[in-house]
Amino acid sequence: MTSRQEIRLVPITLRSLALAAGLASLAGLATAQEVTLRFQHFVSPKSANPTYFMDPWVKAIEEQSGGRIKVELYPAMALGGKAQSQYDLIRDGVIDGGWVIPGYQPGRFPEAEALELPFMMPKSGEVASVAAWNFTQKHLMDDFADVHLIAAHMHGPGLVHKKGPAITSVEDFDGLKLRGPSRPATLLLEKLGATPVGMPVPGFPEALAKGVLDGGVITWEMSPSLKLDELTDSHTDVAGDRALYNLYFIWAMNKAKYESLPDDLKAVIDANSGLMASAWAGKAHDTGDVEGRDAMAAAGNEIGEISAEETDRIEALGEDVTAEWIAEVTARGLDGAALVEDARAMVAAAVEQ
Incomplete structure (x- = not known):
């Protein structure tokens, strides 16, 4: 026969276990759905693409995810490596994402060079980037199959x-x-x-x-x-x-990191990817080109x-x-x-x- 003391202990233990399990479940849920992404680029944070594309892109991702995605953006290769190795740093998961110039590795992505041939592109980074994204979709997706492509774009006229x-x-x-x-x-x-x-x-x-x-x-x-x-x-x-x-760029993410996200957080990344993001990145260069030319003229x-x-x-x-x-x-x-x-x-x- 169960003692009175034992009767009192059983419900207390069950309640404690239930509470502990619930807290653990909530903690696990938060861990699974809250993500910090480390993205890296190789220029000054004050230059045009970080100012007019990367920083707003980060803000959009964080706001649209309800704060569940945090993106840390590191300029000037602050996380290590060289600009030439950026693609491999993303592919290998050393960083979660970043900005890549495929042309920094001559011969590795030969089809992309078609976009960089002399007098190929108009003097608008935004328009050129629309063409670049469409060309990428047709010809370059196999080349970039080991990363998750977010955008492909051009800068303004060199x-x-x-x-x-x-x-x-x-x-x-x-x-x-x-x-x-x-x-x-x-x-x-x-x-x-x-x-x-x-x-x-x-x-x-x-x-x-x-x-x-x-x-x-x-x-x-x-x-x-x-x-x-x-x-x-x-x-x-x-x-x-x-x-x-003109020069061709990609904005990309480690493939395994992207695929590890819950579907609703993938959807946030997807909503800020593709043709829209490519044109956005190109337009950032156009804005910076006006400012840069004015600065050089002002300097005499x-x-x-x-x-x-x-x-x-x-x-x-x-x-x-x-x-x-x-x-x-x-x-x-x-x-x-x-x-x-x-x-x-x-x-x-x-x-x-």
């Missing part, structure tokens, strides 16, 4: 920043040591008679300061954060509505534009680069002509929208 006077002719490129960000850009610089030096953006200011370079090609929007008002004297764009060169630097006639000469050399690129990638088993044709068609469609 131009020449150099010590000394602005460039006015093809001959002015002769012998200049100029930084290039990608293989197509360095191929064009070589055609123009310059000595191209492939270099990620973090190393550009120091190379200028030490006299290793005479200048380089980069956007207006990066000029203030790189102190190009102090390190260079002139900034030269080509005539017309097409960019001398020379703002130049190559004449239409000289731009035609440069564009002809760009066509040579494109023809040689088609031949090269076709020899590697890709259909180079079809890639260029598709890129041009998608640009034309984006421009018409």
Whole structure:
């Protein structure tokens, strides 16, 4: 027969167990649904993409998840590694996500280079990014299959920043040591008679300061954060509505990390991905380009534009680069002509929208 003491202890123990189990269940639920994501990029937090895309993107994710996703954004490779290794850091889960320039690893993503060929893109990062996302969906998803792609975009028009006077002719490129960000850009610089030096953006200011370079090609929007008002004297764009060169980026997340999220939190990421996010990222560069150009002009630097006639000469050399690129990638088993044709068609469609 159960004692009176035992009768009193049984319900107390059960209530305690139930309470403990409930608290554990709630704690487990919170742990499963609250996530911190560490994203990394390689530029100043004050530059255009972090200011006008990354920071607002983070805010949107946090607000739309009701605070259940927290995104920590680390600038200037603060979590370690080099800009060239960013894709692998995301793929391997060293970081949860970040900004990648595929062209920083020449030859690894050859199909993406079609978007970076000379005079391929309009002088609008937003419009160019619409084309880039559509091209990516058709041709590049296999290349990026080991990460979760959020956006694919372009920056605004690249131009020449150099010590000394602005460039006015093809001959002015002769012998200049100029930084290039990608293989197509360095191929064009070589055609123009310059000595191209492939270099990620973090190393550009120091190379200028030490006299290793005479200048380089980069956007207006990066000029203030790189102190190009102090390190260079002139900034030269080509005539017309097409960019001398452009650069392709992806905003991506570790695949396993994305897949580990509950469906409702995946939906928050998805709602801030794709064509919308790509155009958003491109527009951020357009906003920064206006500010960057104004800052260089305010500093008293020379703002130049190559004449239409000289731009035609440069564009002809760009066509040579494109023809040689088609031949090269076709020899590697890709259909180079079809890639260029598709890129041009998608640009034309984006421009018409």
